Amino acid sequence: MEVIHDIAAFPNLKHAVVTSGTFDGVHIGHQKILRRVTERARISGGQSVVITFWPHPRLVLFPEDNNLQLLSTIEERIEQLRAFGIDYLLIIPFTKEFSRLSSRTFISDVLVKTIRTKVLIIGYDHRFGKNREGSFEHLKSRSQQYGFEVEEIPRQDIDDVGVSSTKIRTALESGNIPTANQYLGRPYAFTSVVEEGNKLGRTIGYPTANLALPTAHKLIPANGVYVVWVKLQEERFAGMMNIGTRPTVDGTKLTLEVHILNFSRDIYGQSLTIEFVEQLRLEQKFNGLDALKAQLAKDKEETSRVLGFS
Incomplete structure (x- = not known):
């Protein structure tokens, strides 16, 4: 073309x-x-x-x-x-x-x-x-x-x-990923660059890639935890993504964090494409990091099930 x-x-x-x-x-x-x-x-x-x-x-x-x-x-x-x-x-x-x-x-x-x-x-x-x-x-x-x-x-x-594009936006803004993907004929996705984060995730066994907010006016789905595919150049990995303010650690600004399953490379500065599959749950505040870690274990198990790994 x-x-x-x-x-x-x-x-x-x-x-x-x-x-x-x-x-x-x-x-x-x-x-x-x-x-x-x-x-x-x-x-x-x-x-x-x-x-x-x-x-x-x-x-x-x-x-x-x-x-x-x-x-x-x-x-x-x-x-x-x-x-x-x-x-x-x-x-x-x-x-x-x-x-x-x-x-x-x-x-x-x-x-x-x-x-x-x-x-x-x-x-x-x-x-x-x-x-x-x-x-x-x-x-x-x-x-x-x-x-x-x-x-x-x-x-x-x-x-x-x-x-219509409006119906798709409405679905994404409510976390209804399957409907949006059905209307698009493919997974909804965005691409962004991995930034330095506070590395809190790795202290509880769930390191995350922190992504820069996409370009202005690009729609970000509703706050919550999602099952995603993560594309790094020609490779594709399973992941779970959090969109929100991280209330458990008293966060205030919107962050995009993705935990890539069974992955340990240094990818700072590289571009990732996130393809959304399903919303697991809404973002919530947990009573400390131990409670958050326990929930993340459940999220990981459910992510594997949704993507066909278990």
Whole structure:
């Protein structure tokens, strides 16, 4: 997949099959559209193209809203789209100026002149251009004028999977990992760097890798203890993760700590990808480190059971 950040650098394609959207999370609803795009491109001998935007439009249009939590960073989104065999990804910088483009200007300048679109595939509720004025009906009625075919993914096809980015965020914010993963079609994950911690875990037999908080606006699941897979470069390990403030030791700030089962390497400064499987329990305050250690033993046993090791 060729990733293009500059509209002016977009190549001259003979038969571009295109879709457009923010694609936050690239969930199973998005995946229906992506599969149709690649299918149409394959049938026609053309090229599949995805147009997306960064930063997320809401971060630009509503900068005072600090509550927006994203399912994927732009780097994650690129890799998620790459997995579907897309040929070209055009990332358009989303600015206030760009947001004022009318739908007709977007169609003429981007879809027609830049990409030379031959087929445009959109979800049934997709809108674009200033004030979301562009619609399937508008495109369909002017398809001959614009010189490309318009295909809409039917409402039933999208509604049948019952998924939206909002539903996934809600599931993660309540610790409902299986529902989020079902809607995503893969485990929810984030990547972060291992930092120096206070090394308390190793004193009770459960050393942890302390992770830096992910980039701003990347959603962190609800506080609690989780069964996770831990990816270190090409290796994958079982783990249990705590998200919270560590109330047993009177902690006050949010920390991300993962205990990797049967692991003893020094990995400070390295990146780990955490894939969430299930929430074991909510974070709680224990009556001292001995009580915490006893609970961690139970958590480890349950983690092994969930991941199929016992």
